[in-house]
Amino acid sequence: MRKLILTYIKFWWKSKNQYSVHSPFVYNLISKCFYDKTNYSAYKQIKIYKKALLTNKNTIEVTDLGAGSQILKSNTRVISHIAKIAGTTANRAKLLFRLTLYFQFNAILELGTSLGIATHAISLGNPEANITTIEGCPNISEFTQETFK
Numbered sequence: 001m002r003k004l005i006l007t008y009i010k011f012w013w014k015s016k017n018q019y020s021v022h023s024p025f026v027y028n029l030i031s032k033c034f035y036d037k038t039n040y041s042a043y044k045q046i047k048i049y050k051k052a053l054l055t056n057k058n059t060i061e062v063t064d065l066g067a068g069s070q071i072l073k074s075n076t077r078v079i080s081h082i083a084k085i086a087g088t089t090a091n092r093a094k095l096l097f098r099l100t101l102y103f104q105f106n107a108i109l110e111l112g113t114s115l116g117i118a119t120h121a122i123s124l125g126n127p128e129a130n131i132t133t134i135e136g137c138p139n140i141s142e143f144t145q146e147t148f149k
């Protein structure tokens with residue numbers, strides 16, 4: 001335990017803030033993307049997209065892949081519950097938007113579309129990007145394809 005605390009203090013002492021980062025690539029990424037405080041108009045669209053899902057009380061039959069949900073037990077799920085429990089958070093969606101805006105990726109592969117919160121945020125970052133997103137549950141995939149339209 002003592003060693004762990006000492007390691008943490010050393011890490012904290014050395015890490016400080018973005019000004020102690022020497023690589024220009026990492027410095028620019030942190031200061032111009034991670035810490036970018038601009039209130040982008042896309043943030044409003046990200047909020048609207050998620051809000052529409054959070055108010056959608058329709059149900060959907062889901063195929064659980066992998067470990068499945070530890071919270072949602074039934075396979076018949078309400079869209080709003082999926083959005084609330086498994087959906088990308090607003091802050092993460094905003095970060096994905098900024099990352100796409102900053103790097104201007106041309107080709108993007110996303111694994112696990114779900115309701116498309118992250119996909120939507122990514123597409124706002126670079127509307128010209130070729131985004132491939134993979135969802136294993138056929139019903140969720142169908143629902144989200146309709147939502148994208």
Ligand SMILES: C[S@@+](CC[C@H](N)C(=O)[O-])C[C@H]1O[C@@H](n2cnc3c(N)ncnc32)[C@H](O)[C@@H]1O
Pocket residue numbers: 063065066086087088111112113114115116117118119134135136137140
């Ligand atoms: C946590 S959710 C992803 C959240 C989503 N990216 C968002 O923005 O809200 C994970 C999704 O990955 C899908 N998934 C999990 N394992 C998969 C697999 N092996 N193949 C395809 N899709 C999978 C699930 O069906 C689920 O919809």
